[in-house]
Amino acid sequence: MEINIDFQKQKSKKYKVYIDELENLRISGKVAIITNPKVCGLHLQRLLEKVSADELYVITIPDGEVYKNSETLDLIYENLFNHKFNRNSTLIAFGGGVIGDMTGFVASTYQRGVNFIQIPTTLLSQVDASVGGKTGINNKFGKNLIGAFYQPQAVYIETSFLDTLSPREFSAGVSEIVKMAVTFDEDFFIWLENANLNKKEDLRVAIQKSVETKAFVVSEDEKEKGVRAVLNYGHTFAHVIENLTKYSHFLHGEAVSIGICMANDLSVVLGFLTQDESERIKEQLKRYDLPVKYKIDDVELFYQHFFLDKKTDQDKIKFILPQGLGNHIIKNNIDKDIVLSILKEYSN
Amino acid sequence: MEINIDFQKQKSKKYKVYIDELENLRISGKVAIITNPKVCGLHLQRLLEKVSADELYVITIPDGEVYKNSETLDLIYENLFNHKFNRNSTLIAFGGGVIGDMTGFVASTYQRGVNFIQIPTTLLSQVDASVGGKTGINNKFGKNLIGAFYQPQAVYIETSFLDTLSPREFSAGVSEIVKMAVTFDEDFFIWLENANLNKKEDLRVAIQKSVETKAFVVSEDEKEKGVRAVLNYGHTFAHVIENLTKYSHFLHGEAVSIGICMANDLSVVLGFLTQDESERIKEQLKRYDLPVKYKIDDVELFYQHFFLDKKTDQDKIKFILPQGLGNHIIKNNIDKDIVLSILKEYSN
Numbered sequence: 001m002e003i004n005i006d007f008q009k010q011k012s013k014k015y016k017v018y019i020d021e022l023e024n025l026r027i028s029g030k031v032a033i034i035t036n037p038k039v040c041g042l043h044l045q046r047l048l049e050k051v052s053a054d055e056l057y058v059i060t061i062p063d064g065e066v067y068k069n070s071e072t073l074d075l076i077y078e079n080l081f082n083h084k085f086n087r088n089s090t091l092i093a094f095g096g097g098v099i100g101d102m103t104g105f106v107a108s109t110y111q112r113g114v115n116f117i118q119i120p121t122t123l124l125s126q127v128d129a130s131v132g133g134k135t136g137i138n139n140k141f142g143k144n145l146i147g148a149f150y151q152p153q154a155v156y157i158e159t160s161f162l163d164t165l166s167p168r169e170f171s172a173g174v175s176e177i178v179k180m181a182v183t184f185d186e187d188f189f190i191w192l193e194n195a196n197l198n199k200k201e202d203l204r205v206a207i208q209k210s211v212e213t214k215a216f217v218v219s220e221d222e223k224e225k226g227v228r229a230v231l232n233y234g235h236t237f238a239h240v241i242e243n244l245t246k247y248s249h250f251l252h253g254e255a256v257s258i259g260i261c262m263a264n265d266l267s268v269v270l271g272f273l274t275q276d277e278s279e280r281i282k283e284q285l286k287r288y289d290l291p292v293k294y295k296i297d298d299v300e301l302f303y304q305h306f307f308l309d310k311k312t313d314q315d316k317i318k319f320i321l322p323q324g325l326g327n328h329i330i331k332n333n334i335d336k337d338i339v340l341s342i343l344k345e346y347s348n
Numbered sequence: 349m350e351i352n353i354d355f356q357k358q359k360s361k362k363y364k365v366y367i368d369e370l371e372n373l374r375i376s377g378k379v380a381i382i383t384n385p386k387v388c389g390l391h392l393q394r395l396l397e398k399v400s401a402d403e404l405y406v407i408t409i410p411d412g413e414v415y416k417n418s419e420t421l422d423l424i425y426e427n428l429f430n431h432k433f434n435r436n437s438t439l440i441a442f443g444g445g446v447i448g449d450m451t452g453f454v455a456s457t458y459q460r461g462v463n464f465i466q467i468p469t470t471l472l473s474q475v476d477a478s479v480g481g482k483t484g485i486n487n488k489f490g491k492n493l494i495g496a497f498y499q500p501q502a503v504y505i506e507t508s509f510l511d512t513l514s515p516r517e518f519s520a521g522v523s524e525i526v527k528m529a530v531t532f533d534e535d536f537f538i539w540l541e542n543a544n545l546n547k548k549e550d551l552r553v554a555i556q557k558s559v560e561t562k563a564f565v566v567s568e569d570e571k572e573k574g575v576r577a578v579l580n581y582g583h584t585f586a587h588v589i590e591n592l593t594k595y596s597h598f599l600h601g602e603a604v605s606i607g608i609c610m611a612n613d614l615s616v617v618l619g620f621l622t623q624d625e626s627e628r629i630k631e632q633l634k635r636y637d638l639p640v641k642y643k644i645d646d647v648e649l650f651y652q653h654f655f656l657d658k659k660t661d662q663d664k665i666k667f668i669l670p671q672g673l674g675n676h677i678i679k680n681n682i683d684k685d686i687v688l689s690i691l692k693e694y695s696n
Contacts (some may be wrong), residue, residue, distance in 0.1 A: 001368065001369065001556055002365070002366055003367070003559050003560055004362065005364070005499075005563045005566065005567050006360060006567055007360055007499075007570055009567060009568060012358075013354075014354040015352070015353055016352055018350055018351070020349065021349065023451065077487070080486075081489040094680075110493075111495075112482065112495045113492060113496065113497065135460075141429040145429070146425065147460045149460055151353075173454065204349075208349055208351070210349050213351070216352065218352050219357060220357060222358055222459065
């Protein structure tokens with residue numbers, strides 16, 4: 001005896017990403033803005049000119065990746081239960097990737113799910129992290145190991161929040177812009193070569209093109225069973241670099257910049273990318289003062305760290321490589337010796 | 349500037365509930381059977397005659413609602429991380445509702461989601477809890493307050509696992525069968541009146557009809573925005589009774605039985621149900637030795653406890669009432685005095 005359960009009658013999930021369109025957003029019910037003290041101090045007043053609610057709470061959590069853990073999660077839950085938040089309540093993530101990831105995870109699990117709005121304030125979260133519904137926390141075993149796919153109701157990107165970003169934080173976001181262009185859109189890459197992201201109007205175009213790319217990819221493959229993995233271009237190497245430097249030396253986007261260069265070197269050796277294309281990509285990273293070098297002390301140790309990544313399935317490391325400009329290839333059977341030969345170039 | 353994200357290209361979620369069809373289930377990759385010592389002792393051997401895996405782990409967690417908390421959750425996570433479970437791994441919930449709820453929640457959050465199979469061993473979880481994807485844990489604020497909607501890949505109901513169930517546990521499951529019939533299917537109710545669930549063949553039919561009802565309801569309304577709330581018939585009262593008796597006096601299904609009688613009384617007063625229909629429902633509960641009475645010491649206190657329920661939105665209590673046999677009505681504006689008059693009948 002078999003009984004079928006099919007959710008095809010459910011309406012398809014959809015939402016919008018708005019760029020510089022946040023104006024008079026009125027939310028009914030209880031609303032919590034979840035943010036950190038820095039963003040709160042710099043931008044809350046401006047946010048409250050644009051967002052209002054029947055009942056508003058501001059929950060401030062400590063700033064930084066090191067607080068993206070179950071203790072901070074409990075702190076947020078506790079606040080929501082004490083204020084009797086219910087299933088019709090709304091959580092607003094107001095900050096960078098850490099705030100977005102944690103707020104999203106709370107939104108997905110508080111009473112089995114409440115409304116969730118992303119208002120990202122860093123370039124990295126505006127072009128990448130706030131779109132696509134990846135949420136989660138770190139634990140002693142690694143980064144983002146507990147989490148959920150949970151899509152927001154809407155994402156509001158306000159480029160004016162970037163005005164106070166440090167040059168380093170700004171550049172860290174550029175890495176992800178370069179990532180989107182190299183793997184999916186040659187025209188976008190060529191446009192980037194001729195644009196200047198320090199100019200407001202160029203930056204807005206780059207954000208738009210990045211979000212369009214991300215939106216296309218995640219709507220094809222929400223749960224990362226296929227093409228979404230391409231967004232990890234540069235990240236396989238970056239995660240090892242971040243891990244070996246204890247997440248304290250590089251910003252995530254900086255590690256990604258180095259990781260992109262390593263992936264490119266591998267792609268050149270395998271014949272998927274020309275040396276000239278590789279140099280053009282590196283040039284775009286260097287233009288924004290992103291690091292492109294990292295001194296590997298022990299290539300074997302570096303290699304072993306690939307296996308800590310949750311995307312490493314059994315014994316196969318999944319490498320995302322650019323295939324020319326604007327295209328990509330996923331390889332999970334690259335010879336260890338070839339990978340080591342690339343790593344050795346970074347050991348001198 | 350607006351960018352649309354639409355998941356309509358994603359294939360619709362669907363899965364099957366199999367009744368007495370578990371045979372030679374071979375699962376690739378790492379598999380963890382999550383169970384409690386009692387079920388493990390009684391039934392693991394028989395399960396392993398039917399299920400095999402490349403790599404199999406058995407994770408035994410303490411038995412009982414009181415352990416459905418974040419500490420037990422961490423215990424499961426810890427096991428999975430230590431055994432390097434990855435995104436292609438599978439968790440099997442093997443037990444009653446507590447095992448199913450916790451295993452499902454771990455499956456939904458471990459590395460943002462792994463495969464999940466339900467093999468329920470109690471009547472209550474076979475006819476209700478294992479189908480529909482509600483997962484979660486309790487915390488100090490209440491029951492199931494942290495959780496997710498996460499559908500399994502499949503549910504395998506094996507009626508032979510019920511052979512060792514105590515009469516009390518068996519009857520507790522009958523409450524939920526009566527619930528399905530009264531609210532959605534008059535023919536099923538009339539069939540119940542003429543059937544005997546202590547007979548194997550009748551029991552199998554009742555399980556099938558209950559699961560078909562549940563499957564219909566959740567496929568219409570996965571996230572409980574509408575009709576799925578009807579499955580809480582009897583539960584609004586039951587949750588208060590469980591809370592006031594500290595979850596130690598009644599099994600959940602027993603509290604539901606009393607709650608059904610209370611909801612019926614309310615429905616009779618409001619004219620949605622006849623006294624005769626109410627008696628016929630009560631008769632089916634009494635036939636299986638389910639409690640239909642509960643002594644309320646303080647009706648005002650009982651009433652205030654409705655507001656602790658997470659389904660109580662702001663100040664409105666949502667009552668699910670039978671409308672004749674086989675139909676239902678949701679009321680969230682019933683006069684407090686009318687509710688109190690019903691509660692008073694239980695205070696003598």
